Amino acid sequence: MIYLSELTPAEIxxxxxxxxxxxxxxxxxxxxxxxxxxxxTFEVHRQPHIQEEIRIYKYIRIGQNFKNYKSKNHEKFFLSxxxxxxxxxxxxxxxxxxxxxxxxxxxxxxxxxxxTPTLKKCFSQNIIQIIFGGYSFTEFGTELKRKIEKEIQxxxxxxxxxxxxxxxxxxxxxxxxxxxxFLLENIDYELLNQIDSDLATEMNRKETNNDGSGCSGCxxxxxNYSSNFDSGCSSDSGCGGDSGCSGCxGCxGCxGD
Amino acid sequence: MNDEQQKLWNEIKSFELDxxxxxxxxxxRLARENGWSIEYSTRAILEYKKFIFLLTITTHPLTxxxxxxxxxxxxLLYTHSYWEDFCEKVIKRKIHHGPTKGGETEKTKYTxxxxxxxxxxxxxxxxxxxxxxxxxxxxxxxxxxxxxVNIKRNWIIKKPF
Numbered sequence: 001m002i003y004l005s006e007l008t009p010a011e012i013x014x015x016x017x018x019x020x021x022x023x024x025x026x027x028x029x030x031x032x033x034x035x036x037x038x039x040x041t042f043e044v045h046r047q048p049h050i051q052e053e054i055r056i057y058k059y060i061r062i063g064q065n066f067k068n069y070k071s072k073n074h075e076k077f078f079l080s081x082x083x084x085x086x087x088x089x090x091x092x093x094x095x096x097x098x099x100x101x102x103x104x105x106x107x108x109x110x111x112x113x114x115x116t117p118t119l120k121k122c123f124s125q126n127i128i129q130i131i132f133g134g135y136s137f138t139e140f141g142t143e144l145k146r147k148i149e150k151e152i153q154x155x156x157x158x159x160x161x162x163x164x165x166x167x168x169x170x171x172x173x174x175x176x177x178x179x180x181x182f183l184l185e186n187i188d189y190e191l192l193n194q195i196d197s198d199l200a201t202e203m204n205r206k207e208t209n210n211d212g213s214g215c216s217g218c219x220x221x222x223x224n225y226s227s228n229f230d231s232g233c234s235s236d237s238g239c240g241g242d243s244g245c246s247g248c249x250g251c252x253g254c255x256g257d
Numbered sequence: 258m259n260d261e262q263q264k265l266w267n268e269i270k271s272f273e274l275d276x277x278x279x280x281x282x283x284x285x286r287l288a289r290e291n292g293w294s295i296e297y298s299t300r301a302i303l304e305y306k307k308f309i310f311l312l313t314i315t316t317h318p319l320t321x322x323x324x325x326x327x328x329x330x331x332x333l334l335y336t337h338s339y340w341e342d343f344c345e346k347v348i349k350r351k352i353h354h355g356p357t358k359g360g361e362t363e364k365t366k367y368t369x370x371x372x373x374x375x376x377x378x379x380x381x382x383x384x385x386x387x388x389x390x391x392x393x394x395x396x397x398x399x400x401x402x403x404x405x406v407n408i409k410r411n412w413i414i415k416k417p418f
Contacts, residue, residue: 055278088300091273097285
């Protein structure tokens with residue numbers, strides 16, 4: 001495997017999948033960084049109150065390869081926050097949102113990709129494409145695309161004897177090709193689904209621009225958008241019977257406001 | 258930082274303001290109300306935690322940056338989280354918030370406290386305060402003319418200079 005071990009999944013996608021979506025590029029980039037141990041996920045179990053259920057909080061922090069990893073521009077959407085503070089631990093869903101916000105649009109994400117040193121010979125842009133977005137494949141790019149598709153096809157054939165790729169085989173493959181494992185058939189990871197779900201939530205939130213009025217507890221999924229998204233109130237928000245002022249005053253410091 | 262302080266800092270740092278399964282989390286709200294990105298909000302929350310930790314290790318009054326203060330204000334609205342979970346269980350003391358009474362004397366006092374805060378931050382965390390969250394005193398105490406604006410009915414246009 002030459003290309004699958006050298007290129008990031010997002011780079012492979014832009015070469016081989018014409019209708020790739022913003023969500024797919026973000027998702028595969030995030031998971032690739034996790035699989036390469038550039039980022040690391042961990043869980044914390046908390047029980048806020050005795051009567052409440054234990055909640056699971058999933059976080060991301062830097063992984064053991066973070067410091068030596070030469071990141072590409074499209075990977076910085078997820079990595080740059082950690083450059084500012086190596087110790088920061090970010091809720092999984094917040095990092096998904098950060099990646100989405102930083103990448104801005106599909107067009108912006110693609111622009112970052114086609115300018116990476118590994119791919120810049122693959123694409124060309126005329127003035128119209130530079131202004132309005134878009135790109136064309138060069139001969140070199142078309143040839144590279146063909147070679148990558150062949151490589152994916154060969155690997156799929158090699159693995160076709162297995163009903164489902166078992167964990168050990170998957171681990172071995174991940175070591176070599178990172179997140180590109182998800183370009184293969186028969187792979188379905190819970191983590192990938194979670195990123196998918198969090199991304200969908202964030203993208204729909206932004207697209208609908210529906211202002212919340214401040215409360216919790218309204219169910220919402222990618223497939224089933226509720227116009228009540230974060231409006232209306234559940235039992236424990238805002239100024240119910242248990243609010244008002246808790247008697248602040250005279251204290252140790254705050255100026256200028 | 259001695260062992261006891263390190264333990265407390267770890268507890269404060271790992272205190273979570275966001276609930277995992279709600280649509281509009283603390284971080285979302287902070288970002289929305291201040292026009293910040295989620296990244297900036299996440300970093301501001303960490304700076305807020307550092308500020309609160311500093312309050313616990315000194316008897317000298319301290320002053321936060323406006324950004325950190327916004328996190329504090331919002332946390333104070335989440336009364337269960339702030340008073341019961343954070344102050345009572347983690348910090349084990351009440352930390353009250355006191356707005357300025359105004360006037361030049363107050364401004365001078367808070368400027369000194371702000372400088373003192375940044376100095377203590379450096380001594381404690383062995384790193385300078387990030388400038389985009391802890392601006393200079395000059396900016397901190399001059400660029401404070403904020404108003405609540407209904408953006409459904411108003412446009413906000415940046416001044417050219």
